[in-house]
Amino acid sequence: MALSAAWQGRLPLGKxxxxxxxxxxxxxxxxxxxxxxxxxxxxxxxxxxxLAFVPYTAWILVSIWRCAPNARRPYYGGMARALTVAWAINAALLIVFVEIDRWV
Incomplete structure:
Protein backbone atom coordinates (compact mmCIF):
# COMPACT_ATOMS: atom_id res chain seq x y z
CA MET A 1 0.00 0.00 0.00
CA ALA A 2 1.32 3.44 -0.96
CA LEU A 3 0.52 5.07 2.38
CA SER A 4 2.62 2.60 4.35
CA ALA A 5 5.39 2.75 1.72
CA ALA A 6 5.48 6.53 2.15
CA TRP A 7 5.56 6.14 5.94
CA GLN A 8 8.49 3.74 5.59
CA GLY A 9 10.34 6.11 3.24
CA ARG A 10 10.20 3.84 0.21
CA LEU A 11 8.51 6.21 -2.28
CA PRO A 12 9.97 8.99 -4.42
CA LEU A 13 10.01 12.28 -2.56
CA GLY A 14 8.29 14.13 -5.41
CA LYS A 15 5.27 11.86 -5.30
CA LEU A 51 -9.53 16.88 13.73
CA ALA A 52 -8.50 14.60 10.83
CA PHE A 53 -5.81 17.12 9.92
CA VAL A 54 -3.92 16.27 13.12
CA PRO A 55 -3.00 12.66 12.27
CA TYR A 56 -2.61 13.60 8.60
CA THR A 57 -0.07 16.28 9.53
CA ALA A 58 1.91 13.81 11.64
CA TRP A 59 1.81 11.22 8.85
CA ILE A 60 2.89 13.58 6.07
CA LEU A 61 5.67 15.09 8.18
CA VAL A 62 7.17 11.67 8.94
CA SER A 63 6.62 10.42 5.38
CA ILE A 64 8.35 13.40 3.76
CA TRP A 65 11.17 13.25 6.29
CA ARG A 66 11.77 9.58 5.56
CA CYS A 67 11.40 9.94 1.77
CA ALA A 68 13.73 12.96 1.59
CA PRO A 69 16.80 10.82 0.80
CA ASN A 70 14.92 9.56 -2.30
CA ALA A 71 14.96 13.04 -3.89
CA ARG A 72 16.40 13.42 -7.38
CA ARG A 73 18.77 16.07 -6.06
CA PRO A 74 20.08 16.08 -2.47
CA TYR A 75 19.05 19.68 -1.74
CA TYR A 76 15.42 18.88 -2.69
CA GLY A 77 15.24 16.59 0.32
CA GLY A 78 16.46 19.32 2.65
CA MET A 79 14.08 21.88 1.18
CA ALA A 80 11.15 19.46 1.44
CA ARG A 81 11.97 18.75 5.07
CA ALA A 82 12.21 22.46 5.93
CA LEU A 83 8.99 23.32 4.09
CA THR A 84 7.15 20.44 5.72
CA VAL A 85 8.26 21.42 9.22
CA ALA A 86 7.12 25.00 8.55
CA TRP A 87 3.82 23.68 7.16
CA ALA A 88 3.32 21.44 10.22
CA ILE A 89 3.87 24.40 12.58
CA ASN A 90 1.40 26.45 10.53
CA ALA A 91 -1.13 23.59 10.54
CA ALA A 92 -0.80 23.15 14.31
CA LEU A 93 -1.39 26.86 14.91
CA LEU A 94 -4.31 26.85 12.50
CA ILE A 95 -5.92 23.90 14.27
CA VAL A 96 -5.48 25.55 17.68
CA PHE A 97 -6.97 28.86 16.54
CA VAL A 98 -9.87 27.23 14.69
CA GLU A 99 -10.72 25.27 17.81
CA ILE A 100 -10.39 28.34 20.04
CA ASP A 101 -12.68 30.27 17.70
CA ARG A 102 -15.18 27.42 17.78
CA TRP A 103 -15.46 27.44 21.58
CA VAL A 104 -15.22 31.18 22.29
Whole structure:
Protein backbone atom coordinates (compact mmCIF):
# COMPACT_ATOMS: atom_id res chain seq x y z
CA MET A 1 0.00 0.00 0.00
CA ALA A 2 1.32 3.44 -0.96
CA LEU A 3 0.52 5.07 2.38
CA SER A 4 2.62 2.60 4.35
CA ALA A 5 5.39 2.75 1.72
CA ALA A 6 5.48 6.53 2.15
CA TRP A 7 5.56 6.14 5.94
CA GLN A 8 8.49 3.74 5.59
CA GLY A 9 10.34 6.11 3.24
CA ARG A 10 10.20 3.84 0.21
CA LEU A 11 8.51 6.21 -2.28
CA PRO A 12 9.97 8.99 -4.42
CA LEU A 13 10.01 12.28 -2.56
CA GLY A 14 8.29 14.13 -5.41
CA LYS A 15 5.27 11.86 -5.30
CA UNK A 16 4.91 12.08 -1.52
CA UNK A 17 5.52 15.83 -1.35
CA UNK A 18 3.39 16.97 -4.30
CA UNK A 19 0.64 14.35 -4.38
CA UNK A 20 0.12 13.37 -0.75
CA UNK A 21 1.34 16.63 0.74
CA UNK A 22 0.51 19.62 -1.42
CA UNK A 23 -2.40 18.31 -3.51
CA UNK A 24 -4.23 16.47 -0.73
CA UNK A 25 -3.88 19.29 1.80
CA UNK A 26 -5.04 21.82 -0.83
CA UNK A 27 -8.15 19.75 -1.60
CA UNK A 28 -8.99 19.41 2.10
CA UNK A 29 -8.45 23.15 2.61
CA UNK A 30 -10.72 24.01 -0.33
CA UNK A 31 -13.40 21.70 1.04
CA UNK A 32 -13.09 23.34 4.46
CA UNK A 33 -13.37 26.85 2.99
CA UNK A 34 -16.34 25.84 0.83
CA UNK A 35 -18.10 24.42 3.91
CA UNK A 36 -17.29 27.56 5.91
CA UNK A 37 -18.83 29.78 3.23
CA UNK A 38 -22.07 27.82 3.10
CA UNK A 39 -25.00 29.34 4.92
CA UNK A 40 -25.27 26.53 7.49
CA UNK A 41 -21.51 26.42 7.94
CA UNK A 42 -21.25 22.62 7.58
CA UNK A 43 -20.10 22.51 11.18
CA UNK A 44 -19.86 18.73 11.87
CA UNK A 45 -17.91 18.01 8.68
CA UNK A 46 -15.71 21.06 9.22
CA UNK A 47 -14.92 19.84 12.73
CA UNK A 48 -14.10 16.39 11.38
CA UNK A 49 -11.74 17.90 8.80
CA UNK A 50 -9.94 19.91 11.48
CA LEU A 51 -9.53 16.88 13.73
CA ALA A 52 -8.50 14.60 10.83
CA PHE A 53 -5.81 17.12 9.92
CA VAL A 54 -3.92 16.27 13.12
CA PRO A 55 -3.00 12.66 12.27
CA TYR A 56 -2.61 13.60 8.60
CA THR A 57 -0.07 16.28 9.53
CA ALA A 58 1.91 13.81 11.64
CA TRP A 59 1.81 11.22 8.85
CA ILE A 60 2.89 13.58 6.07
CA LEU A 61 5.67 15.09 8.18
CA VAL A 62 7.17 11.67 8.94
CA SER A 63 6.62 10.42 5.38
CA ILE A 64 8.35 13.40 3.76
CA TRP A 65 11.17 13.25 6.29
CA ARG A 66 11.77 9.58 5.56
CA CYS A 67 11.40 9.94 1.77
CA ALA A 68 13.73 12.96 1.59
CA PRO A 69 16.80 10.82 0.80
CA ASN A 70 14.92 9.56 -2.30
CA ALA A 71 14.96 13.04 -3.89
CA ARG A 72 16.40 13.42 -7.38
CA ARG A 73 18.77 16.07 -6.06
CA PRO A 74 20.08 16.08 -2.47
CA TYR A 75 19.05 19.68 -1.74
CA TYR A 76 15.42 18.88 -2.69
CA GLY A 77 15.24 16.59 0.32
CA GLY A 78 16.46 19.32 2.65
CA MET A 79 14.08 21.88 1.18
CA ALA A 80 11.15 19.46 1.44
CA ARG A 81 11.97 18.75 5.07
CA ALA A 82 12.21 22.46 5.93
CA LEU A 83 8.99 23.32 4.09
CA THR A 84 7.15 20.44 5.72
CA VAL A 85 8.26 21.42 9.22
CA ALA A 86 7.12 25.00 8.55
CA TRP A 87 3.82 23.68 7.16
CA ALA A 88 3.32 21.44 10.22
CA ILE A 89 3.87 24.40 12.58
CA ASN A 90 1.40 26.45 10.53
CA ALA A 91 -1.13 23.59 10.54
CA ALA A 92 -0.80 23.15 14.31
CA LEU A 93 -1.39 26.86 14.91
CA LEU A 94 -4.31 26.85 12.50
CA ILE A 95 -5.92 23.90 14.27
CA VAL A 96 -5.48 25.55 17.68
CA PHE A 97 -6.97 28.86 16.54
CA VAL A 98 -9.87 27.23 14.69
CA GLU A 99 -10.72 25.27 17.81
CA ILE A 100 -10.39 28.34 20.04
CA ASP A 101 -12.68 30.27 17.70
CA ARG A 102 -15.18 27.42 17.78
CA TRP A 103 -15.46 27.44 21.58
CA VAL A 104 -15.22 31.18 22.29
Missing amino acids: VFWLYGVLLSTLVTLLYVWLALREDGGSPLRQFLV
